[in-house]
């Protein structure tokens with residue numbers, strides 16, 4: 475079965491947290507929702523099409539994109555949500571472990587790169603292609619708070635990739651943005667966070683729906699506003 479008429483979205487890391495809430499929200503609205511999980515799928519949501527995919531596993535990434543191509547023929551939106559925060563918050567430099575850097579860079583940067591590279595042909599087949607890279611205020615080079623060396627550096631690299639790609643593919647009509655969801659109650663954000671994943675997902679869905687090419691190259695908040703987060 476092909477689902478060529480409906481808008482489609484691929485959300486990586488949708489097993490829990492923001493990715494799962496966004497997949498639920500999109501499936502309830504107008505989207506053909508493709509969602510990925512790593513190895514263990516917590517709960518299968520209604521109307522969500524699932525794929526097992528570790529973003530660091532190149533072959534799985536290619537297989538997922540090929541499966542989506544066969545099902546939908548195109549992809550309107552790619553949300554690079556899968557991410558890790560391997561180090562303890564406020565960890566001093568001297569105590570950082572090499573493995574934390576490797577994990578952050580491997581997943582948040584290289585993994586995202588692999589997914590985008592594989593998905594670009596499918597996005598180019600869309601009438602209104604959009605790529606949303608889930609960034610963070612911790613990426614900022616100019617507004618730093620707290621120590622998040624590996625995570626922050628990985629998200630800064632993701633932002634750099636966002637800006638470069640936005641510039642490169644703008645002529646082809648592809649919108650590429652970095653977006654920070656805010657501080658969200660998830661395994662990563664912790665219990666003290668101010669926002670619920672459900673509320674954030676609803677705002678994100680609206681923002682994604684409204685994204686235009688003129689937004690490309692911007693660093694947005696969940697409401698689609700520029701200027702709240704700084705490069």
Ligand SMILES: NC(=O)c1ccc[n+]([C@@H]2O[C@H](COP(=O)([O-])OP(=O)(O)OC[C@H]3O[C@@H](n4cnc5c(N)ncnc54)[C@H](OP(=O)(O)O)[C@@H]3O)[C@@H](O)[C@H]2O)c1
Pocket residue numbers: 486487488489490491492493511512513514527528529530554555556557558581585608609610611654655656657658659660661662663664667
């Ligand atoms: N929560 C916040 O306050 C906050 C703030 C700013 C930015 N963000 C960003 O928002 C995104 C989602 O965060 P979250 O709070 O929802 O995090 P989370 O609850 O920790 O969930 C992260 C998701 O990413 C998946 N993932 C991790 N490594 C992966 C890999 N190698 N391949 C595929 N999937 C992988 C996890 O899969 P498993 O379930 O298999 O582990 C999980 O589903 C992240 O990019 C994060 O940096 C979050």
